[in-house]
Amino acid sequence: MLQLLSIIFLLTSVQFTKGTSDTYLIYEKVGQYLRNYEMKTKQAIDHNSIYGLENSNKIGMGYNPVYGSPVCYTGVCQMEGFAQPIFKLQYQSSAPGSCTNKLVPNFVAADCLPSFVTSASTEVINTLKQLSESISNKIEVSIGAKYGQFSFGYTNSRETNYMVDNIVQNNLTLMYTTAQVSHIKLSMFEPLSDIFNHVIDNLPCCDSNDYDTEKYIRDYIFSYFGYTYVSTLLLGGIVQQNIFMNHDSYKRLESRNISTKNAAKVEFNILSSGVSVENSQAKTEHQEFMKEVKNSYGTILGGDPSIQDINEWSKTVPSNPVIIKFGIREIFDLLNKRRFPNDPQIQNKSKLIEEVLTKYIAQPLFCYNNCVDKSHGTCESSGYFQFGICKCNQNWTGLGRKTWAGADFTVCYKATTTKNSSSIVGGLCGLNNSGGKQSASIPCNNSIAGTCPNYIQSGYSLARSSLTVNGVLKYPTGFCYKSNSAYPDLPGTLCGIQWAQSVDGPACGGYNPGLSQCPPGYSVQLWVLEYGTRFHLCAKR
Structure with a gap:
């Protein structure tokens, strides 16, 4: 045991002396600064959370698309991907002429939107392409194509993982029905936060092959802030319902001219408004549709979730709005002379971070069972979510090529x-x-x-x-x-x-x-x- 510990210690020592001693000392110093910041933040009374507009503090936060889940398919919605604040939010007064009397951050534009319930809409999702389009509709992404393809991947995004497994492994089709209330849209022009400034100011520059420099960027930028930031927020409320059925059941219903979209909307209206089906044909089609349902559940986000009637619920959304859509931009947009006028290396630092990002997001394709081994099949990209499909070798078949x-x-x-x-x-x-x-x-x-x-x-x-x-x-x-x-x-x-x-x-x-x-x-x-x-x-x- 002592011999093993010695080996581990030696390996660790070699690893941490791989970079320059100065770089390692900077890493430790900035790490202590961030730990102290987190301690002070936990101890301080957050007056913004008391008097500020609910969820307005998400604007200006860092966001990591690798781990993000912009759509809540599971019904357990944590909005993964949000990280530490890149911008400094200061709440001093409510926006003049605004639809809320709660505080809105300075330098944040607040656009009030009509608070009425949109008509329910249903998406049918049974392919990875349809899933990708569904996610893309819920987030405005202003990042390069070479990074966008690595967003919301199967391995790291819980919602993507859940949906891909249902589509590919469980052979299910989802009828995803939503109705929403838009309350207020926020757009940001804030100054950068102290902690983001500190991390960028102290970033060792500019060797992307230096171990400690790469570790600094991975730990203190990507893991702490992400590589994008939230630039716009749409706050409001959502009522949604997920209905799953087998692919074959879906095809069979559609072949009989039973619209699964319409039937899903009927079920949504029955549960959210108590509206009964009067038309005999629609009633029969709804009954046939429900016979094929394997699983269904609904979720209310924002407002008072204890209120079942959707119209009454919509009146409570302004008092408890949640994020229903948001936009993100690359942090490279912020690394310029205007924001860092005293840093002669800021352009080189931006390029350095981008070089390390290329390594950070490069992950192997995921295939079920890793296709067992090369004798069974090879893992080929599906084109979505860094998820692969096994291409069988002769005499093998099945999702994981184990059959x-x-x-x-x-x-x-x-x-x-x-x-x-x-x-x-x-x-x-x-x-x-x-x-x-x-x-x-x-x-x-x-x-x-x-x-x-x-x-x-x-x-x-x-x-x-x-x-x-x-x-x-x-x-x-x-x-x-x-x-x-x-x-x-x-x-x-x-x-x-x-x-x-x-x-x-x-x-x-x-x-x-x-x-x-x-x-x-x-x-x-x-x-x-x-x-x-x-x-x-x-x-x-």
């Missing part, structure tokens, strides 16, 4: 049935596989493995499938299938098939075999594939 293609197949399953008649020609009974690294042994009517009951007595025939590799027969799989619907379902009749520990695949009567759930009279059975992955099935007892 051997020999076990990938399409199943037809009965979507509706009745207790009196569930028999169908082609229905499967039993499953036997005894080749290679696969295994399954589900007998049909207790028959010997790989055989079927007598056809004359049961109405079932034997079907086999196999894979031949280099002329060698591998992975033979046998089923019994019903050839005559006049015969009853036998013990061993299969119902539902899903990947283990998931709900990916058809369920059985509303029960998920992937979660080890089967209806009464059925038991969970396994089909173990190569590399240990498993299907779960329900089989009739």
